[in-house]
Amino acid sequence: MTALRPADLVLRGGAVHTVDPARPRAQAVAVRGGRIVAVGTDADVGEHMGPRTRVVELRGRTLLPGFQDAHVHAVTAGLDRLRCDLRGGADDAETYLARVGEYAAAHPERRWIVGGGWAMGAFPGGTPDRGLLDAVVPDRPVCLDNRDGHGVWVNSRALELAGIDRHTPDPVDGRIERDADGQPQGTLHEGATALIERHIPQPTAEEWLASARLGQAELHRLGITAWQETSGYETDLGAYRTLAERGELTARVVVAQRWQRDAGLEQLDAFAARRDRSRIGRLRADRLKILLDGVLENFTGAMLEPYLDANGSPTTNRGLLFLEPVLLREVVRRADGLGFHVHVHAIGDRAVREALDAFEAASASNPARDRRHTIAHIQVIHPADLARFAALGVVANGQPYWAVSERQMDVLTIPFLGPERTGWQYPFGSLLRAGARLAFGSDWAVSTPNPLEEIEVAVRRVSPDDRHAAAFLPHERITLRAAVEAFTLGAAYVNGLDEETGTITAGKLADLAVLDRDLFAPGTLPDDARVLLTLVEGAPVFEDPALEG
Known part of the structure; x- marks a missing residue:
């Protein structure tokens, strides 16, 4: 022997x-x-x-x-830690303003005060006012991303430098909040944030690299060995490529390169070239990220039926689709034909349906292959679309930490959806019962990167910070085994790593x-x-x- x-x-x-x-x-x-x-x-x-x-x-x-994370922004989360980071304390205006003032005082060399992490639920209507920031930083521009990355809070100096005033029109893919007299109020949503961000000095290559190291170390601390990076800009990919070339990339990272709304179909060829030169060590870049809609709290998530107003009556607003359906289908068809696995951000039920339609059309048009397409966030899914995930082989990519009753849900979401659509939110249990493959991710830095916190919410539908609260839609709870699988084998599958990882x-x-x-x-x-x-x-x-x- x-x-x-x-x-x-x-x-x-x-x-x-x-x-x-x-x-x-x-x-x-x-x-x-x-x-x-x-x-x-x-x-x-x-x-x-x-x-x-x-x-x-x-x-x-x-x-x-x-653990594996199916949707995370690890590099920008690391960058947040190098800036004015508002996470990790009380979520109220007083705490945020104290941190901003302390950061500004500690960094007199910064021409801009940049950071983020504020919660929309901390402010009336989810829209903080420029005057609050003016009181603590009157002489330098301030720009702070909100926690979900779909809006910014700025002071008057930032608006002035960007040339934004009452005459500035809203872009087609965003909105400028305004005072009663039409002046910019201090909050900008979605594509309107670019009006400010184009004036902010960009991080250096070394800052991007330091951010990637910070993100990797934090995720490893939490037991995470692989993830799908969904910021997907060339800066993120460049930082990972440098780490991989230097032998410092200890994680398995799959980058979803980000579709740019201001460019055309020709960008797919550039993505393919980047993919081909980014197979280095544990790094891959063979996913394509499409941001299809916004979020419900600012009424930009794309809905099949209109949002309600504060009195519960229907409005005319159904949110925003950042790619019209014909273009979306063509992008997905071509990307699929180039061998990309497409990762769609879809919050509202219309966005989910349009993504499923695009995947169905691509599968019908292109030759059969091993496809790992996924729809992330899936906050509201029309019941008629639940079974389509399994039928089309599309992975349901959930971020369970949001599936709780808290201020952002109770005050900024439920009143504007109404009872029926409220009950369609984060339907993880229904998806599993319909045969869908479920993968979980954190969306860090939007929420906690800790899989154990996320798993607890998936199992209990109650925040770990308020364990005695009533469960949010308790019929959508899933078992502990199912939640662990979604953060291991499920995420490994959507990351294309299941043949080598995801099980013991x-x-x-x-x-x-x-x-x-x-x-x-x-x-x-x-x-x-x-x-x-x-x-x-x-x-x-x-x-x-x-x-x-």
């Missing part, structure tokens, strides 16, 4: 949740040469131990496939995460757990000292 080559690493004595239906549970795992070589009992895996094998005693703690299976790459407890033990709430060890190909990319404690 030939002796087994010793493993480099053995993790034993744990609650191993493999996400592999052939063997859902195990006790131990052996790793050699970056791959899983054995999954089984401690005795099974013990045969692979040698004198130089590192042994991690799990002591009943959970071992999972490394012999032969696959050893991308793994160790938690500090058994996640599936009775009474455990996911957000109470934390990650102690993150492995990529068996090598630690994050390790908490408590692992061996």
Whole structure:
């Protein structure tokens, strides 16, 4: 009998949740040469131990496939940490203004005060006023993205430098909030933000690189080993390419290059060229991101029926489609023909339907192939479209942390949807019952990057910050196993990484995460757990000292 080559690493004595239906549970795992070589009992895996094998005693703690994020903005989230970051404290005007004032005082060298992270629910109507910022920074322009990235809050100096006044028309793809006399109020939505942003000094290449490093480190800390980067600008891809060329890209990153509304179909050839020269190490760039609509809170999410007004009566506003249906279908058809997997941002039920129609048309027009098209956010889905995800093989890409009752939902969304459409929001349970493939992502920095927080919301439909609140649409809750699968195998599938990752299976790459407890033990709430060890190909990319404690 030939002796087994010793493993480099053995993790034993744990609650191993493999996400592999052939063997859902195990006790131990052996790793050699970056791959899983054995999954089984401690005795099974013990045969692979040698004198130089590192042994991690799990002591009943959970071992999972490394989490994957199906929709994240890791580079810009890292950049936020280098700027005036309003996240991580109380969500109210007083706290935000104090932070802005402190940041401005600490950075007198900055010509612009730039940052973001404010919540729309902190302000009446979700639209903060320029006068609030004028009071703390009167002499320099200020531009702060809101948390979802679909609007900015600016001061009077920024409006002045950008030449925006009562005579400035709204762009076709956005809106300038105005006072009663027509003057810009201080909030700009969607495409109107470009009127300001074109005047802001751009980050340097080194700042982009530092941002990518920060984003990667934070995601590894949370057990995440791979993600789909959905900002997708050339700056983001360039930062990842540099990390990959230098051997610093420890994560598997799939970049969804972003469709530019101010360019034409010819940009697809440029995307293809970038894709072909970006296959470096763990980096790929074979996805195409299309931002199809806005968000419900500012009434730019594309709806089949009009929004309601404050009195519950229908308006004439159905939101915005940033690509008309004929163009959308042609873009998707051509991108599909070039081998791209298309990733569509769709919030409203009309945007979801138009995306499904475009995918259906592309599949009918182009030769059969392995397609991993996906629709992200899926806040409102008309019930007639639920079964189409499975029928068309389109991945439902959800961000579960939003599926709770909170100010932005209760004050800025539900009154303007009405009861029926409110009940169609974030229908994860209905999608699974209809046979859809579900993948989860965080949309960080829009919300938390922590998969365990996101998983808890998917399972309970209650915010981890208010666990005694009533569940939001409790019939759409999903099981813990389904939520974990969506953040592992489901995300791996939409990222095109499922053949090598996403389950703990012999032969696959050893991308793994160790938690500090058994996640599936009775009474455990996911957000109470934390990650102690993150492995990529068996090598630690994050390790908490408590692992061996």
